[in-house]
Amino acid sequence: MIKDILTNKCPHCGKGRIFNEANIYFNFSRPKMNEYCPNCGFNYQKEPGFFFGAMYVSYGLTVAQGIITYLIASTFFEEKFDLRIIGIIAGILLLLSSFNMRLSRILWIYLFKNYSR
Numbered sequence: 001m002i003k004d005i006l007t008n009k010c011p012h013c014g015k016g017r018i019f020n021e022a023n024i025y026f027n028f029s030r031p032k033m034n035e036y037c038p039n040c041g042f043n044y045q046k047e048p049g050f051f052f053g054a055m056y057v058s059y060g061l062t063v064a065q066g067i068i069t070y071l072i073a074s075t076f077f078e079e080k081f082d083l084r085i086i087g088i089i090a091g092i093l094l095l096l097s098s099f100n101m102r103l104s105r106i107l108w109i110y111l112f113k114n115y116s117r
């Protein structure tokens with residue numbers, strides 16, 4: 001299941017793509033999401049505004065990545081709180097933001113997949 005999430009696969013059949021894009025990691029264009037699974041017809045967005053909640057997932061991901069980045073980056077500096085670390089964190093989070101947007105939606109679909117249909 002984790003592999004299906006990371007490879008952008010349908011939670012119902014594990015074959016169709018959720019985002020109509022081959023690469024969900026280093027892709028900075030606007031996400032192109034399928035409304036229904038192209039393989040089994042599973043409805044990804046079960047109601048209007050369904051993905052509003054995915055923003056909370058995205059927020060959680062961002063905070064976790066910020067903390068991890070800080071822990072890694074701080075080992076390279078003598079000061080515990082060097083201002084350059086903040087720059088590094090901001091840069092990393094900016095790079096990850098489009099990936100987070102996709103991942104949070106995929107996670108959100110997986111969270112509620114059992115309630116659809």
Ligand SMILES: [Zn+2]
Binds near residue numbers: 014
């Ligand atoms: Zn499917």
